[in-house]
Amino acid sequence: MITHGPDDAEVIERARRDPAAFSVLFDRHAPALHRYVLRRLGDSLADDVVAETFLTAFRRLGRYDTAHRDARPWLHGIAANLIGRHRRAELRAYLALARTGVDEVAESYADRVEARVSASALHRELAEALAVxxxxxxxxxxxxxxxxxxxxxxxxxxxxxxxxxxxxxxxxxxxxxxxxxxxxxxxxxxxxxxx
Amino acid sequence: MDDLKLLGELRADAPEPSADRLDALRPRAPRRRHVRFVPPLLLVAAAAGVAVVVVGGVGTPVPDLPTTARPVVTAGIRPMNAEVVLRRAARVAERGAPVPAPRDDQWVYWKLLVQNGDDPAPIAEEYWMRFDGTAQSFRRAQGGMEHLAIEPEPGDDQLTPREFAAEFAELPTDPARLLDHVKNDPVWKADGEHEDARAFRVFSVFLYQEVPLPPKLRGAMFRALAEIPGVRVDAGVRDAAGRTGIGVAFEGDVPGSGVRRDLNGQVTTRSYLIFDDTTYEFLGRREERFKNEILGTILVRAGTEFVSAVVATGVVDEPGQIPG
Structure with missing residues (x-):
């Protein structure tokens, strides 16, 4: 049984010498990171941003500070930069949600047949706040x-x-x-x- | 009304991706240019994933696999006196002829044989890298040529061949100063890594570039390697082309060495740089894993993980040309 895997810092140290180990980091963090990016940018951009995040992480393995056992902040930092390149798309979706109650990001990942649920008034106000x-x-x-x-x-x-x-x-x-x-x-x- | 809670409900139904979808996003190489910290073809090893067995999620029992699924090749390997061998290598290297620099619009050709994990035979890989680093062409086995334009990217870890050549021209050729330089150059600093491990890693990276090291620098590098505690030299180490040479590996017993050991202090993996035992030209690399190991959710089996051989290098005018 696997109860204690190596922590992220150990995996990264290993991956510097043995790139196959990088898969461990990917398997561990890509699902949640993908969901996070999906939530911000929608379905069409999530794949690119996640792939680019891990490719960048791979290229920068040597710079990771292995004093930090959890690599999530590092990966999120890389992803934040990449998400920032799509700021206009992100804002457009918040504004559309605020004005029309239709969330194109939610629609991008939802089953289209049952989508088109109009957002609550609170969520529309929230989207407006996020946009500004x-x-x-x-x-x-x-x-x-x-x-x-x-x-x-x-x-x-x-x-x-x-x-x-x-x-x-x-x-x-x-x-x-x-x-x-x-x-x-x-x-x-x-x-x-x-x- | 808690604003954070409300925010947490927004798009809370966003799903995690399917395994297939995620799998397509794994870093694969060679995409752009060589990675500074890891030889490019090891990336192929990672992408091919042949040396690893996925055993499912955390808490999944590890299936019983024979521990000798892939035999570790140690037959014929003999430990040598590292200092003596490396000093001799230095003397030979220093007598080498200088290599003229290519023009910016020329291409540096590199042909390798690469064998990953369970591959039945080595696969040929050919690279043409434009000297100024703006483009790369690539061919694997009998496949078609792939061409990549390379955009300079701030923060990228990689140098172009031209930049490597410039760095090589400037590096100190006094062994002590060279060693001090590679240990302390901020460009190469990786937190948590012992300076001896870093020095060995940086030399490995230098050797795995398309641009050859100038003779004096090669000599200094061998002398510097001899000064790093924990550097071992074995004779009879075979590259992917079947050539045997001396294998140089770092096994420093210091914290942050990156060297894996079991509870008895025995190393569990070994990563060789292989050199011809007469000319001391760089032949290739070899990575052995002595024990099964679990990394997170994957089981990595003992055996030869990776072998490569540099079988041709040169400078040509167009991608696709082979040096004559």
Whole structure:
């Protein structure tokens, strides 16, 4: 039985000498990363971005800091750059969702027959908020909300100080809550806890 | 109303991809140009995946496989005195003739034989790399020529042949200074890697480029290799063309060496650079795995994982031409 596989840092050390080991990293992280990219950019771009992310990771194996046992932040950092190249497509989908209630990203992966479910008013407001956030703020917000990275992991992924992660997230959430038409003190407390 | 929770519900029905779809996205090579940290053809090994057996998800029992599914080839291999052999190699290398630099619009040709894991026989691979690094052509076995235009990409790890030639021309030819340089050049730094392992890795990369090392630098490299603790030399190591030569491998017993050992301290893999035992020309590489090993969800079987042989090199004017 396999209970304890090597951690990512061990796999990367190995892959520097023995590229077959890179498959382990791919098998471990590609499914969730693909889902994350799919959620941001839709079905037609997800394959390219994920393939390019892992190819880039492969090329940069030598630079990975093996003090970090989990490679997810590193991979998300590479993916964030690639996702950024499709910013206009990403924004267009948020804006369309906000205006029409039709989410072209969700439709891209859903079975078309049963798609076309109009989004809730809250989701439309949320999409509007996502569209108007600055790219840096949106990146932090979605890495926390959709990729489940901790503040420290987001900092590592984006190569920014953890204080900047906090301030970006704070700003992003404030704007999001404003768009949703209210503020909730409990949310702010929760934010303090997570850090 | 929790904004994060609400955000978490947006597009929450996004599925994970099917295994087939994902499989098509695995890094495959050669796509663009050679990877700085890993010889290009090892990438083919990764893509072909022949040396690994997928055993399913975490928690799946490992099927019983014979431990000697692929015999480890150690017959005829004899340990040598590394210092003596490498010093002799240095003296021979230093007497070599200098190699003229190609023009930017010429192509560096490289023909290799490559045998991965369970391949029944070596496969020929031919590369034509434009000296300025802007294009590459490639042919595998009897297949058609593939042509790739190469866009320079910031942050890419790879140098063009021209850049490698420039670097080779500038590297110190004093062995101690050369060793110090490759240990500390930030370009080659990989976190967590011991400097001895890095030095050996960087020399391996230099040798696996289309651009030959100038004679003085080759000599310095052999002398520097002799100074790295844990470098071993074996005679009788065979390349993919069936030629035997001396095998040079790094097995430093230091943290961050990248050398895998079992609980008894025995190495579990060995990666040779093979040189002709008279001319000390670089012949190829050989990777042996002495024990079955589980990496995450894959079982990697003991045996010869990879063998290559550089069988022709040269400079031509057009891709597709073979040096005469």
């Amino acid at each position: 956030l600055s790219p840096g703020d949106r990146e932090v917000l979605l890495l926390v909300a959709w990729a489940d990275l901790s503040y420290e992991e987001v900092a590592r992924a984006l190569g920014i100080p953890i204080g900047t992660v906090r301030s970006r997230l704070h700003r992003a959430r404030r704007k999001t809550r404003a768009a949703l038409g209210g503020s909730d003190p409990s949310a702010v407390q929760e934010e303090a806890r997570r850090g």
